[in-house]
Amino acid sequence: MNDQHNTLLADFIVERLELGVFAVDAQFNIVLWNRFMHTHSGKSAQSLKGSNLFTTFPELPESWLKRKIESVFELGNYAFTSWEQRAYLFRFKHNRPITGGVEAMLQNCTFLPLKDEKGKVEFVVITLQDCTDNALIQQRLAEAITISDEERRKQQELIVKLEDAKNQLFQSEKLASIGQLAAGVAHEINNPIGFVNSNLGTLERNVTDLMKLMAVFESKEAELPEAAQQELRKIKKDIDFEYVKEDLADLINESKEGLGHVRRIVADLKDFSRVDQSGWQIADLEKCIDTTLNVVSNEIRYKATVVKEYGHPPLVECIPGQINQVLMNLVVNASQAFPERGQITLRTGEEGMYVWIEVQDDGVGIPPENLQRIFEPFFTTKPVGTGTGLGLSVCYNIVRKHEGELTVRSEVGKGSCFRILLPIFHGKMGESEELEAALSVPQ
Amino acid sequence: MIKGLNEDQTAALQELANIGMGQAGNSLARIWKEFVHLSIPRIAMVDASRLPDLILGFVGDTAVSASRQAFHGGFRGEVLVVVTAKDRNGLAQLMGFEGQLDAAEREEVLLDIVNILGGACVGGIAQQVSAEIGFSAPSLIGEDLDPLDVINPEQLAIDTALSLEVCFQVENRSLTAHLVILLPNNEVGALADLLDQFLCTL
Numbered sequence: 200m201n202d203q204h205n206t207l208l209a210d211f212i213v214e215r216l217e218l219g220v221f222a223v224d225a226q227f228n229i230v231l232w233n234r235f236m237h238t239h240s241g242k243s244a245q246s247l248k249g250s251n252l253f254t255t256f257p258e259l260p261e262s263w264l265k266r267k268i269e270s271v272f273e274l275g276n277y278a279f280t281s282w283e284q285r286a287y288l289f290r291f292k293h294n295r296p297i298t299g300g301v302e303a304m305l306q307n308c309t310f311l312p313l314k315d316e317k318g319k320v321e322f323v324v325i326t327l328q329d330c331t332d333n334a335l336i337q338q339r340l341a342e343a344i345t346i347s348d349e350e351r352r353k354q355q356e357l358i359v360k361l362e363d364a365k366n367q368l369f370q371s372e373k374l375a376s377i378g379q380l381a382a383g384v385a386h387e388i389n390n391p392i393g394f395v396n397s398n399l400g401t402l403e404r405n406v407t408d409l410m411k412l413m414a415v416f417e418s419k420e421a422e423l424p425e426a427a428q429q430e431l432r433k434i435k436k437d438i439d440f441e442y443v444k445e446d447l448a449d450l451i452n453e454s455k456e457g458l459g460h461v462r463r464i465v466a467d468l469k470d471f472s473r474v475d476q477s478g479w480q481i482a483d484l485e486k487c488i489d490t491t492l493n494v495v496s497n498e499i500r501y502k503a504t505v506v507k508e509y510g511h512p513p514l515v516e517c518i519p520g521q522i523n524q525v526l527m528n529l530v531v532n533a534s535q536a537f538p539e540r541g542q543i544t545l546r547t548g549e550e551g552m553y554v555w556i557e558v559q560d561d562g563v564g565i566p567p568e569n570l571q572r573i574f575e576p577f578f579t580t581k582p583v584g585t586g587t588g589l590g591l592s593v594c595y596n597i598v599r600k601h602e603g604e605l606t607v608r609s610e611v612g613k614g615s616c617f618r619i620l621l622p623i624f625h626g627k628m629g630e631s632e633e634l635e636a637a638l639s640v641p642q
Numbered sequence: 643m644i645k646g647l648n649e650d651q652t653a654a655l656q657e658l659a660n661i662g663m664g665q666a667g668n669s670l671a672r673i674w675k676e677f678v679h680l681s682i683p684r685i686a687m688v689d690a691s692r693l694p695d696l697i698l699g700f701v702g703d704t705a706v707s708a709s710r711q712a713f714h715g716g717f718r719g720e721v722l723v724v725v726t727a728k729d730r731n732g733l734a735q736l737m738g739f740e741g742q743l744d745a746a747e748r749e750e751v752l753l754d755i756v757n758i759l760g761g762a763c764v765g766g767i768a769q770q771v772s773a774e775i776g777f778s779a780p781s782l783i784g785e786d787l788d789p790l791d792v793i794n795p796e797q798l799a800i801d802t803a804l805s806l807e808v809c810f811q812v813e814n815r816s817l818t819a820h821l822v823i824l825l826p827n828n829e830v831g832a833l834a835d836l837l838d839q840f841l842c843t844l
Binding site for chain 1: 669672673736737738739740746747749750753754757758761762765775776777779780
């Protein structure tokens with residue numbers, strides 16, 4: 200190939216390559232403008248030769264682009280722009296008139312110094328590469344990565360929730376076992392308590408009888424010979440007979456009280472766990488409340504004063520063990536609403552075919568944005584590890600299962616009020632006569 | 643003395659770097675029309691594991707942005723530019739950016755800086771030893787990084803590198819940028835040959 204061939208080849212490459220190529224001199228006058236630039240700008244090389252780049256294309260970012268081209272003239276090194284930071288240098292139509300997806304052709308540009316024999320930069324040649332297709336693929340990849348990251352994050356969250364649920368299940372299984380154990384123990388304790396109680400009654404009668412005998416005996420004491428009297432006085436003094444006499448009655452009374460306490464605890468435990476009767480029953484909700492309060496009294500004693508405003512509603516067909524669980528959750532939650540100490544008010548009443556229970560506290564209240572979510576499973580405002588966020592959602596489900604409603608109203612700074620609404624009659628007990636009979640029992 | 647270079651070569655390299663940076667300063671001053679001061683380049687052989695400390699050493703404990711660019715030809719290596727957030731907007735103005743920068747422009751500033759500073763400094767040295775040097779497109783390392791996170795030694799392809807660090811100051815604007823030229827140690831031989839050729843011409 201001779202020089203003429205070389206020139207022809209170079210011209211051909213510059214003209215026909217699918218690459219924008221143009222060049223400017225140090226005054227930013229256009230000295231080269233290839234076919235690609237002609238096609239996309241609509242301006243021919245002939246019309247542009249010698250004209251100023253920035254006068255011809257006033258939309259170009261002049262201040263920045265001048266600096267960039269100047270630096271190539273000065274330093275004699277390449278410079279670059281990338282579509283990722285600067286979408287395009289010239290706003291050309293993209294190559295996707297049908298499939299679209301971008302607003303303009305995305306371009307990677309390279310600024311090349313064209314030097315004379317002495318190494319001085321004479322022209323800066325700028326190439327424009329259409330990156331639209333690659334860019335679209337890259338953008339789609341980036342989106343896919345974002346989506347997969349998001350999914351992975353959700354999975355992580357689910358794993359944590361599953362772990363929580365497992366712990367909760369484990370916890371409730373444990374509670375159920377403890378409940379059964381407690382009920383079993385309560386049952387076992389009942390027998391000895393029975394005979395201790397009966398023996399204590401007998402003991403009390405016997406002591407009274409003995410005391411009667413002693414009184415008569417003491418009134419006749421003066422009639423005994425002096426030596427015998429002296430001996431009796433000595434024994435009485437040694438055993439502090441006067442004190443023993445008084446103390447006997449106290450001892451028996453205190454034992455009876457203590458025993459009564461034990462019997463109440465045992466009865467509450469049995470009532471609360473309802474191991475013996477777990478199905479639908481006719482129950483007195485006020486009695487359910489009392490039982491629950493006894494069971495949680497230790498939990499709330501130092502946090503809240505409990506006020507009962509009972510409206511004596513009719514008996515209700517329900518699963519008392521589950522209603523107790525709801526009440527316990529609501530009361531314990533209420534007791535945690537106070538910064539220091541507060542008041543929990545428990546109300547009951549009747550409304551048409553329904554009975555309602557309200558558990559109200561004068562604590563911190565629930566912000567409106569949380570109020571919508573408190574019955575959602577796993578929603579909790581307690582510190583990580585303290586609450587599972589399942590308590591209220593379990594309550595909600597129990598009440599729904601009873602075809603009732605669990606609602607809440609709350610004001611920040613004033614407190615919250617949870618209201619359980621339960622239908623009186625379900626027909627789940629089968630024998631309607633039995634139910635009617637039960638319901639007709641006067642309060 | 644630098645490992646891989648003899649005493650003469652080490653002295654020549656330091657001298658060439660000094661002259662090269664002087665030329666770079668002149669070129670930058672002509673482009674930016676501001677007086678640019680360059681520190682005397684510090685040249686050392688550095689273990690890859692020490693590079694994070696090196697960067698912390700010249701910027702101090704502050705959030706930085708960084709970009710890199712590869713060069714090839716007579717000798718191969720990479721240029722790293724580290725700037726603090728405080729200086730970035732001022733540098734953007736120098737490079738002709740106008741108005742409030744958006745996220746993409748902030749990135750482009752970093753790419754332009756490494757291209758200009760790297761071009762000026764590597765070009766300055768290459769010119770002294772009559773080597774032809776070309777540059778690949780620059781890329782971003784990251785924005786608002788801990789200085790220790792600019793380079794992760796575990797991801798480097800080299801154990802040791804010849805480092806040449808320079809600090810730029812644009813006087814009237816009190817702007818600062820830091821530049822490190824890194825040559826993998828297996829390129830030191832090529833540099834030594836170029837230095838020998840240069841010494842022969844003296």
